[in-house]
Amino acid sequence: MSLQWYPGHMTKARRELEALMPSQDVVIEVLDARMPAASSNPVLTELRRDKPAIKVLTKSDLADPAATKAWIEHFEAQPNVSAFASTTERPQDTKKRIAALTRNSALHRGRDKAVRALIAGVPNVGKSTLINTLVDRQVAKVSDKPAVTKEQQTVVLGNGTVLTDTPGIMWPKIEDEQGAFRLAFAGSIPDTAIDYLQIAAFGARILLDRYAPLVVARYKLPATPPTPEALLTEIGRRRAGLGSGGTVDLHKAATILINEFRAGTIGRITLELPRAPR
Ligand SMILES: Nc1nc2c(ncn2[C@@H]2O[C@H](COP(=O)(O)OP(=O)(O)OP(=O)(O)O)[C@@H](O)[C@H]2O)c(=O)[nH]1
Numbered sequence: 286m287s288l289q290w291y292p293g294h295m296t297k298a299r300r301e302l303e304a305l306m307p308s309q310d311v312v313i314e315v316l317d318a319r320m321p322a323a324s325s326n327p328v329l330t331e332l333r334r335d336k337p338a339i340k341v342l343t344k345s346d347l348a349d350p351a352a353t354k355a356w357i358e359h360f361e362a363q364p365n366v367s368a369f370a371s372t373t374e375r376p377q378d379t380k381k382r383i384a385a386l387t388r389n390s391a392l393h394r395g396r397d398k399a400v401r402a403l404i405a406g407v408p409n410v411g412k413s414t415l416i417n418t419l420v421d422r423q424v425a426k427v428s429d430k431p432a433v434t435k436e437q438q439t440v441v442l443g444n445g446t447v448l449t450d451t452p453g454i455m456w457p458k459i460e461d462e463q464g465a466f467r468l469a470f471a472g473s474i475p476d477t478a479i480d481y482l483q484i485a486a487f488g489a490r491i492l493l494d495r496y497a498p499l500v501v502a503r504y505k506l507p508a509t510p511p512t513p514e515a516l517l518t519e520i521g522r523r524r525a526g527l528g529s530g531g532t533v534d535l536h537k538a539a540t541i542l543i544n545e546f547r548a549g550t551i552g553r554i555t556l557e558l559p560r561a562p563r
């Protein structure tokens with residue numbers, strides 16, 4: 286399976302990102318801490334080349350802390366990359382880290398030059414939220430739906446840093462099926478782009494394999510269900526009620542699982558780990 290979800294404004298957004306890139310000292314790449322690889326955009330990697338990058342793993346309050354630590358180590362081992370985990374629960378920490386890291390990235394231009402940084406990433410990872418945190422004001426629109434920002438927006442921070450928020454962009458064809466499902470389960474591509482029940486079953490498989498105790502506790506199950514379908518049926522029985530004809534409403538069960546994962550209600554969950562070094 287390959288997936289296509291490439292709304293019209295993204296073609297323009299990509300072109301504008303490409304035009305902006307040469308004037309920038311550093312790229313702040315926003316990644317979702319629950320899926321740092323799936324939310325890494327190959328288009329951005331290509332446009333950035335060897336410019337310094339700060340990878341910000343957002344929503345770390347929702348992610349598995351041990352996995353986040355492994356991801357930070359993974360990214361920090363890459364040349365010209367620094368990485369840290371952020372959460373809206375601790376905005377001051379985010380501001381301090383960004384201030385220190387952006388300053389370091391532009392030292393070659395002299396101490397008194399204003400740093401120019403752009404914020405980029407796939408949809409819904411928290412780019413606009415980050416810019417609002419950094420300027421301490423609601424300058425950019427934030428939403429739990431993907432593809433909300435459609436235009437670049439530049440702000441100047443108190444220390445002179447010039448920051449540009451950019452629309453979330455995808456790439457024309459997502460070949461990696463697992464990655465596409467992770468993006469859909471976590472909400473970076475719309476639910477309507479992939480079959481809804483399939484997204485829920487995909488997420489349920491990861492939860493059963495790696496976070497079974499959290500699932501058992503959340504849905505008060507007597508034992509770990511053997512399959513994703515069995516988990517959805519159990520959730521349906523307990524929470525969704527019966528649909529027409531007395532069958533379990535699996536669609537409703539899927540909605541419950543997807544929404545509760547996204548909200549962090551099931552627990553702190555990461556959908557993928559860095560590959561072990563060979
Ligand atoms: N729990 C949690 N939610 C967050 C965090 N940061 C952002 N969010 C939520 O993530 C969702 C997306 O945030 P946005 O800032 O609009 O994301 P974006 O990357 O600008 O999205 P596009 O403009 O659509 O590309 C919103 O519901 C935010 O409230 C965080 O640290 N923790």
Ligand SMILES: [Mg+2]
Nearest residue numbers: 412413433434
């Ligand atoms: Mg945005």
